[in-house]
Amino acid sequence: MAMFHGISSLCLPPPPSPTQITSTSLANSRIKSNLNPTSQSIQNLHANSPSSCSSSSSSRGNEVCLCGRRPFLATISTALIPIHHCNASDSISDDPMAVLNRVHPPRPDWYEEFYAAAIDASMKSYEDEIAGYKSKLFENLTGKAAKILEIGIGTGPNLKYYGNAASGASVVGIDPNRKMEKYAQAAAEASGLPPSKFKFIHAVAEALPVGDASMDAVVGTLVLCSVKDVNKALQEVKRVLKPGGLYIFVEHVTAKDGTILKVMQRALDPLQQVVADGCHLSRETGDSISAAGFSSTDIKNVSVSSASLISPHAYGIAYK
Structure with a gap:
C-alpha cells in the first residue's frame, strides 16, 4: 500500500435500533424491536539493502526506512471531515458491496x-526511499505468482514491482476510494502491465x-x-490464497509498552483515525498476522x- 488513502469519516456511536409499534387498541399495544444481527521463508531484507536512514546505535542493526502515508497526509489535511454513523459491533455481511x-x-x-x-503528489519521495527494500520483498513473487491481489492499492505504487518480479501476472487491486482508480490505472500502464492484466475493484479488505x-x-x-476489522481482513486474505500462496505485508505497529512513543500514540489515536482514513496508531498488527x-x-x-x-514497523511474508 502506499502511505494513506483517504481521510476517514468520524465514527460516532450508532443510533438506537429501530422499533416497530403495532397497536391493536389504545389500551393494549406492543413494541416489536427489529434487531439486525450481523462477523520458504522471506529473504533477509537487511542484507545488501540500500541504507537511506542513518542509525546511531549498532544495537539497532539495519533499519528499513519506511513512512506511513496516512500519518503523513494527516499533517497536510485541512478539509472538512464528513461525519457518519458506524456500527463496529455488528458482524459483517459476506456481500462485498454491502460490506463496502x-x-x-x-x-x-x-x-x-x-x-x-x-x-x-506526496508519495514519490517515500517510494524512492524504500524502493530497494520493496524490490527484495517482491522478488519472492518470481516464478510463484500468476494471479496477484493487492488490498488497499491506492495510487498503485507497488505495481512497478510486479512487472519485474512476476512478469505476465494478472493483478487485481482493491480500494475503498473509487477515485484511486485512474491513478492506479496510470501506474499499471507505466509499469508495463497491459489493460487485460490489471483490474481495479471498488471494495474493502473485509470482503x-x-x-x-x-x-x-x-x-x-x-x-x-485503517481497516475496520483486522482479523476479518486477514481471514479474507487466507480465504482467497491458494494452498502455499503468500501474503506480502509492510505495516506500522504500536510502540513498546512503557515508552513515551506508546503514550503519544494512545493519546493521538482518536484524532489520527479522523484525519487519516481510520488509521490506528496503537494496533498490534504484527501479532495479529502471527x-x-x-x-x-x-x-x-x-x-x-x-x-x-509510527516508527515501529512489522514486515514480511506469510504462507497459507
Whole structure:
C-alpha cells in the first residue's frame, strides 16, 4: 500500500435500533424491536539493502526506512471531515458491496478526489526511499505468482514491482476510494502491465470480491492500520490464497509498552483515525498476522527513524 488513502469519516456511536409499534387498541399495544444481527521463508531484507536512514546505535542493526502515508497526509489535511454513523459491533455481511457501504460509507466525489490527488503528489519521495527494500520483498513473487491481489492499492505504487518480479501476472487491486482508480490505472500502464492484466475493484479488505483459493499472492502495504476489522481482513486474505500462496505485508505497529512513543500514540489515536482514513496508531498488527493461522510466517520488526510517530514497523511474508 502506499502511505494513506483517504481521510476517514468520524465514527460516532450508532443510533438506537429501530422499533416497530403495532397497536391493536389504545389500551393494549406492543413494541416489536427489529434487531439486525450481523462477523520458504522471506529473504533477509537487511542484507545488501540500500541504507537511506542513518542509525546511531549498532544495537539497532539495519533499519528499513519506511513512512506511513496516512500519518503523513494527516499533517497536510485541512478539509472538512464528513461525519457518519458506524456500527463496529455488528458482524459483517459476506456481500462485498454491502460490506463496502457499511465500513466505508460513500464520500462526496470532491472529497475522495482530494485525497487521491494528495497521495499521488506526496508519495514519490517515500517510494524512492524504500524502493530497494520493496524490490527484495517482491522478488519472492518470481516464478510463484500468476494471479496477484493487492488490498488497499491506492495510487498503485507497488505495481512497478510486479512487472519485474512476476512478469505476465494478472493483478487485481482493491480500494475503498473509487477515485484511486485512474491513478492506479496510470501506474499499471507505466509499469508495463497491459489493460487485460490489471483490474481495479471498488471494495474493502473485509470482503474481498474474488473466489476462494483463487490467488497466488496477496499484497498489503500500510493498509491494516485503517481497516475496520483486522482479523476479518486477514481471514479474507487466507480465504482467497491458494494452498502455499503468500501474503506480502509492510505495516506500522504500536510502540513498546512503557515508552513515551506508546503514550503519544494512545493519546493521538482518536484524532489520527479522523484525519487519516481510520488509521490506528496503537494496533498490534504484527501479532495479529502471527495469530491469523497461516502455515508459516516470517515477520521482521524494525524502527523507522524518519517516521517518528509510527516508527515501529512489522514486515514480511506469510504462507497459507
